Amino acid sequence: MMATPDELRPVEWADGAVRLIDQTRLPHAFVVKEYRDYREVAEAIRTMEVRGAPAIGAAAALGIALAALEGADLAPEAFRAHMDEAARVLASTRPTAVNLFWGINRTMAAVAAAGAGSPAEAAKRAVEEACAILEEDIAVNRAMGRHGAALIRDGDTVLTHCNAGALATVGYGTALGVIRAAVEQGKRIRVFADETRPRLQGMKLSAWELAREGIDVTIISDNMAPALMRRGLIQCAVVGADRVAANGDVVNKIGTYGVALACRAHGIPFYVAAPLSTVDLQMPSGDEVPIEERASEEVTHVDGVRIAPEGVPVLNPAFDVTPAELVSALITEVGVLRAPYEAALREAVAGAARPGEER
Ligand code: MRU
Numbered sequence: 001m002m003a004t005p006d007e008l009r010p011v012e013w014a015d016g017a018v019r020l021i022d023q024t025r026l027p028h029a030f031v032v033k034e035y036r037d038y039r040e041v042a043e044a045i046r047t048m049e050v051r052g053a054p055a056i057g058a059a060a061a062l063g064i065a066l067a068a069l070e071g072a073d074l075a076p077e078a079f080r081a082h083m084d085e086a087a088r089v090l091a092s093t094r095p096t097a098v099n100l101f102w103g104i105n106r107t108m109a110a111v112a113a114a115g116a117g118s119p120a121e122a123a124k125r126a127v128e129e130a131c132a133i134l135e136e137d138i139a140v141n142r143a144m145g146r147h148g149a150a151l152i153r154d155g156d157t158v159l160t161h162c163n164a165g166a167l168a169t170v171g172y173g174t175a176l177g178v179i180r181a182a183v184e185q186g187k188r189i190r191v192f193a194d195e196t197r198p199r200l201q202g203m204k205l206s207a208w209e210l211a212r213e214g215i216d217v218t219i220i221s222d223n224m225a226p227a228l229m230r231r232g233l234i235q236c237a238v239v240g241a242d243r244v245a246a247n248g249d250v251v252n253k254i255g256t257y258g259v260a261l262a263c264r265a266h267g268i269p270f271y272v273a274a275p276l277s278t279v280d281l282q283m284p285s286g287d288e289v290p291i292e293e294r295a296s297e298e299v300t301h302v303d304g305v306r307i308a309p310e311g312v313p314v315l316n317p318a319f320d321v322t323p324a325e326l327v328s329a330l331i332t333e334v335g336v337l338r339a340p341y342e343a344a345l346r347e348a349v350a351g352a353a354r355p356g357e358e359r
Helices: 038-046 053-070 076-091 098-113 119-149 175-184 201-211 225-230 256-266 341-353
Strands: 011-013 018-021 032-035 157-160 190-194 216-220 236-239 243-245 250-253 270-273 319-322 329-332 335-337
Touching (some): 038 053, 053 098, 076 119, 098 119, 157 175, 157 225, 175 236, 175 270, 335 341
Parallel strands (some): 190 216, 270 329
Antiparallel strands (some): 018 032
16 A cells, blocks of 8 residues: 555565664654664664554564565575574564564464475565565554544544554554544544653654644643543543453553543543454453563653652553453454453454455
């Protein structure tokens, strides 16, 4: 799918190279980096040059494609060992978003399907599969947008947390895709973007990508939303997810749970937009999902400047678990799912695996 010049494409394949928008530089500088080595792609995921569950899944898939091209001249046995090592390196970058493992596994399956005899053929298949993942992601996000926009009324103010936008995907976004679709339908929508400490993806990324499209967005600090809800200034919340467990528990950026609790206390719908590639039916609940702990400097420093006293310990879990009972609906590419989520998710995943159904 061709992007218009205005559309953000944070992860791209360009003639044997992976192109990533360096999201650590936004909103001050728009820098696109090009990588030809899967180890560099892994490092870009680890340092969050590329971040957001679907975007890291796509980047990792392209990393596998780069590894396969690098190993295309190896003997079959050596090629297999080389690919296993690439999968291991890419999978060790970030633990929480299941899309990372989904992207790696899907591309590795294409390599395996090419058969043991021909690394060159396997490399070709890996590139095709990774590119298919990129293409599908945008279509999936647009489908999610269509389904989710129906939940948002003309005149609503929508709260969002972190960045589940074009920058967190291959394009268009999940939660921000729902908002984009509502705006495209002509609805007048105002967005409150939680700044999202510690890394400020809500302020630096969501506010930036919405404002550049002329969508009405206001930055609020993370502790402000309940007070605004109490004043009747927020009609619903829409967030993304890094992993949705089989029971519908949602693992997303730290602070999401607080947003969901505040929504429940004020009778406001709390919606989660997530593609089926974010659903992990192997995880019975959110409690089993590994939660990434990141460096304390993310909390003690802002843009390299220390703002905390020296010597005080810091906790920095990057994600939290929102129990399924706080989720008003899960917006997926196959439709809007309601509780009980376990049955709805199993049916959606099984249905998506059958050809001919809408995606
Ligand atoms: O640590 P990040 O920036 O990768 O976290 C991103 C989020 O938590 C997003 O909300 C989530 O990945 C959904 S993105 C469509």
